[in-house]
Amino acid sequence: MRGCLIAALFAALPAWAQVNAEQPWTRATPPGAKVGAGFMRLRNAGAADRVVGASSPVAGRVEFHVTLREGEVVRMREVQSIDVPAGGTFELKPGGAHLMLMDLKRTLNKGEKVPLTLALEKGGELKLELDVEEMGARRPAHRH
Numbered sequence: 638m639r640g641c642l643i644a645a646l647f648a649a650l651p652a653w654a655q656v657n658a659e660q661p662w663t664r665a666t667p668p669g670a671k672v673g674a675g676f677m678r679l680r681n682a683g684a685a686d687r688v689v690g691a692s693s694p695v696a697g698r699v700e701f702h703v704t705l706r707e708g709e710v711v712r713m714r715e716v717q718s719i720d721v722p723a724g725g726t727f728e729l730k731p732g733g734a735h736l737m738l739m740d741l742k743r744t745l746n747k748g749e750k751v752p753l754t755l756a757l758e759k760g761g762e763l764k765l766e767l768d769v770e771e772m773g774a775r776r777p778a779h780r781h
């Protein structure tokens with residue numbers, strides 16, 4: 638009976654709950670660091686959506702940044718939203734688009750998990766946890 642009830646609840650989930658974050662991660666920070674970066678692959682099983690906001694208890698605010706290369710110069714620029722195409726993915730990764738954790742309230746330590754909430758234009762809130770990898774990591778650790 639209980640199983641049936643749970644199945645019914647899942648069946649009633651709105652069709653918009655379609656965007657998921659795969660392998661969300663960030664990097665450990667040195668003491669006193671004020672910024673960190675967040676990465677993940679956003680996968681959208683439904684209609685086109687857009688990430689329009691992000692927040693984390695460890696940061697004063699969270700921005701979306703893209704990386705621009707102008708010759709030898711690499712700079713980051715803030716953007717207001719991130720599009721996640723219908724049935725597609727959008728990758729936040731080192732050297733590319735990323736989340737910027739601004740005004741860090743504390744040190745991020747390797748091995749812990751940092752809560753983060755993404756606000757989707759259509760899909761409501763997506764709550765996730767960033768795995769904290771070692772300082773300078775270029776990719777998330779493999780976990781089996």
Ligand SMILES: [Cu+2]
Pocket residue numbers: 674702713735736737
């Ligand atoms: Cu940045």
